[in-house]
Amino acid sequence: AQTVTQSQPEMSVQEAETVTLSCTYDTSESDYYLFWYKQPPSRQMILVIRQEAYKQQNATENRFSVNFQKAAKSFSLKISDSQLGDAAMYFCAYRSADSPGTYKYIFGTGTRLKVLA
Amino acid sequence: EAGVAQSPRYKIIEKRQSVAFWCNPISGHATLYWYQQILGQGPKLLIQFQNNGVVDDSQLPKDRFSAERLKGVDSTLKIQPAKLEDSAVYLCASSFGTGMDTIYFGEGSWLTVV
Numbered sequence: 001a002q003t004v005t006q007s008q009p010e011m012s013v014q015e016a017e018t019v020t021l022s023c024t025y026d027t028s029e030s031d032y033y034l035f036w037y038k039q040p041p042s043r044q045m046i047l048v049i050r051q052e053a054y055k056q057q058n059a060t061e062n063r064f065s066v067n068f069q070k071a072a073k074s075f076s077l078k079i080s081d082s083q084l085g086d087a088a089m090y091f092c093a094y095r096s097a098d099s100p101g102t103y104k105y106i107f108g109t110g111t112r113l114k115v116l117a
Numbered sequence: 118e119a120g121v122a123q124s125p126r127y128k129i130i131e132k133r134q135s136v137a138f139w140c141n142p143i144s145g146h147a148t149l150y151w152y153q154q155i156l157g158q159g160p161k162l163l164i165q166f167q168n169n170g171v172v173d174d175s176q177l178p179k180d181r182f183s184a185e186r187l188k189g190v191d192s193t194l195k196i197q198p199a200k201l202e203d204s205a206v207y208l209c210a211s212s213f214g215t216g217m218d219t220i221y222f223g224e225g226s227w228l229t230v231v
Contacts, residue, residue: 004159033218035219035220037222042224043206043208044224045208045222046222047220050219095218095220103148103218104162104173105150105162108159110158110159
C-alpha cells in the first residue's frame with residue numbers, strides 16, 4: 001500500500017524568505033502523480049502544484065516549485081518570497097494510477113506553515 | 118465554474134443521534150469522494166464513487182456510516198448513531214476521473230458530537 005509521510009508538523013518562515021516543506025512517499029508503482037494542497041483555516045483544500053512522475057522536470061507555479069526525486073521517493077515544496085497569505089496547513093498527496101475512475105488520493109499528515117511578519 | 122457544494126457547514130449533535138451531509142460535485146465530474154479529517158490529521162478517504170457505483174469503501178465504518186450517490190450526481194453521507202470520535206470535518210471532493218486529474222474539494226462540513 002502507498003504511504004505519504006510529512007515529517008515536519010510545523011515550520012516557520014520570515015516574510016519574503018524561502019521555505020522548503022518535505023514529503024516522502026512509498027510506492028511500488030512507476031506511474032503516479034504527486035500534489036501539494038494548501039488548507040487555510042477555512043478548511044477548503046486548494047491545489048498548489050502537481051507533478052507527474054514520468055516527467056523529470058520539476059513543476060513550477062509562480063512562487064511555488066517542487067524538488068521531485070523519484071529514486072529517493074521525495075517530493076518537497078519550495079515557497080519563495082513567502083507572504084502572510086501563505087500561512088496554512090500544507091498537505092502532500094499521492095495519486096495512484098490504477099485505472100481511470102479508481103484513482104485514489106492518499107494524503108500526508110500535513111505541515112503547518114507560519115509566516116512571520 | 119461553480120465549485121463543490123456542501124451542506125450543512127456546521128452541525129452539533131449529541132452522541133447516538135443521527136446526521137446527514139449533502140454534497141453536490143462540480144458539473145461533469147464522475148468521481149466523488151468523501152473524506153474524514155480529524156483535527157490535526159490529514160484527510161482519510163471514507164468512500165469513493167465513480168458515477169453512482171462505489172469504487173472504494175474499505176475505510177467506511179459500515180455499522181454506522183452510509184453513503185449514496187443518486188443518479189451519479191449529488192451524494193449524501195449519513196452517520197447513525199454518532200459517536201464522540203466522529204467529531205471531524207467531512208470533506209467532499211470531486212474529479213473528472215480520467216487522465217491527468219485534479220481533485221477539487223468543498224469547504225467541508227464540521228461535525229461536533231457532544
